[in-house]
Amino acid sequence: MNFLKIKFLVIAIVMFAASSAFALQSYDVTVDTSSLNGDTGYLYLQYATIDKAVASTATVSGFATDGTLGAQDTVDVVNGSAVSGTLPGSVAFQNTNSINDYNQAITFGNTLSFLVSFTSTPVANTPAVSTLSLGLYGDAFGSTPLLNVTDPSIPGTVAMINLNNDGNTSATSLDATTNVAPVPEPATCALLGVGLFGLCVYGKRRKLV
């Protein structure tokens, strides 16, 4: 095995390992709102945090629905000062306060979806978390949940996506109508691709030899 082979192998292994080690920090959220089709209500997005020592941002982008968005409601949010943007465009939430939220009227169609991605500077061994969650309500104040209505503590909330201070992410769907799926980040895909390419090149050269 000559030096070039070793170099390819090392690069491939490093890239492959890197792609595995990096957490998937984007999630695709899809909600089946067919049971609400034609109803009016509110989309309530919030970014809640324990320990803001590690600053982070959650960005909602790629919003799509066959329903109709109404006006953004800036009155019935708890703290919108650290939230920027308006749907259907991107909306960015910073974890400045313990609650950073966004409320928007909507006439529901059959589905809605969006992408959630995070940016942060991870710090290991800290227990804190920031959670981007989605709730659907029939009123602006969040007192009439439309889905996940029997939840004893957070009725109306259908999806929660966590960013821990160590950079790890996790997601939970709270209603059968809602799917939350991790989406590999472009950078992660690139790393994975380079790693696979390296392994292929190494394997081909080895085969030739």
Place this chain on the structure above:
Amino acid sequence: MKLTTKKTLQTLGLVSAFSLLGTSAFAGILKSPYLIYEMPNTTMTVLWQDSATETTNTLSWGTDTTYSLNSVTVPEESNTTPGRGGVVNQHRYKITGLQPNTMYYYQVADDTNGVYGTGSFITAPSESATSVRFIGQGDSRGNPFVLNDIMKAITGFYGLPGNGDYQRLSIHNGDWVASDAESNWTTEWFDLTKRASRAFTASTPIDGVKGNHDNTSGYSTTFPKYFPFPYPNETLQSGKTSTYNNLYWSMDYGPVHITFIDVYSPLTPGSAQYNWVTADLAATTKPWKIVCFHEGTYTAGSDADSTAMRIYEQASSPIFQQYNVDFLYGGHSHNYARAGAYNAAQAGTDPIALNMPHMTSGGGGAPIYQPDMTNTGSYPHVITAWPADEFMTFDVEGNTLTMTANQVTGQTSLTTDYPLSNTFPANDGISGHLYLQPIETTVLHHFTANVTPQVTATTSNLVYNRATKLYYGTLTVTNNSTTDINGAVDVVLDGMIDLNMIGTPSNMYATSSKITQNAGVSSIQTSMIANNPATGKSTVNASSVALKSNARLTNATGSQNGEPMIRATSNGIPAGTSVTVPLTFSNTTNAAITFNPIVFQE
């Protein structure tokens, strides 16, 4: 430990004492019968002082008010008895042969003058007892009317359901009277016209230590005369016949060991007292250890913190840690306060023993001081404080000690008040109806182990509910080690104040002159939580080390040293597995919620 079956008899005994004292013309008596506990737990010491007209004084006792168990003649103490110089007309009898943890009743009578007084007491628990309750008070000086109110309130507290066995002991952290003169003791602590006081001191042994007002240039004459505790190294002042220093001592009480420090005798490292206290703490096998003194090291003012005690604490912190002293109990500043530093960052440059409550209970009757809540001046490390006439209760149950500061007021406005007048003898003609309001409860646990290094604790799924205005999340504890964690596992949210254990007392004196304004304190306090709580004056506004007082863990299952705690599991966490518990917070300001989870095995 409860003696509820004897509650009726007990109340009858107190009422009897109260009534008897109320009808007595005090003929022949200057100091009505009172109690101290000198150990062991089969004894109780009864003291009183005649007016030199008595013939034969008789002490009788029994397990009911027939006092049929025994009767003895008790002559006046001798002036020539070592350590008892200066006593005049003082009687003292140490009853022996009693059963531990048992209610007794006694009567003191004179052949000529009749009954001097009656009372009752509960003997100390057995040496193997794991639970006990008792009272704490301090700075009773200068105002016998208020002292009478407080003692009436404590006695009324005994009468509340389930509280009967608090009667067994009160510890006093000093400043019993305004001055150590005979006249002060007679007209303040022993004022015969203050019938609630007389009933209390006749029915609760009070053990303690002297304060600066009980002290003259390091020595005391009258304090040891009336409170002759078993001082191991009581030292007669040169050229005097009845003046002493080195009035430090210690006592065992069930599972508790209490060490009393004489702040006014030498206590620098190497001194006799320093060495004695060190040896005392090393020798005790009791699981709970309290160090009691008058002038505190870290208080909310306005009487200055003791420089001597700070030097002592600096030297003794390793000793306190080594021998697991649970908390420090002092007075001097006339209010309630809890000070402390949980870690070195909070301590800053101050020589404060870490993770140890510094309790001030100085609202025992003296004029109340506004606490300095700023943590910016002479009183650093204040966590909570409140200006109030108060006393404390201590409740040891196995591995848990619960201590509560109780405000005594005349207000009826709060639903949390306990109307004592319904349970304690009707108005004694001096104080009106009194009410109790809890100021703060602090709980200390003796955990089996801090298992934080072998676990990870992560929070997730934090969602705010606008309808309930609560934050809901989860806490997952994962045992990363190869060793099982057995039994109950608790998580302390270090860095938060446990608001669940803080009361909502009113301040009945806020608009009157009852409170002495504290220099530097410009306004009446409206919150019990200090500014920048638990930061030192050298680290003011250091948000990274300050306790957070805006958020409350509303589903806490307990607390540890003023911080909220939640039970993660009662069934252990096997190696490599996790448990998840819900967390619920209220957060009125919606400012950042911050805590550091510390995981303990019960």
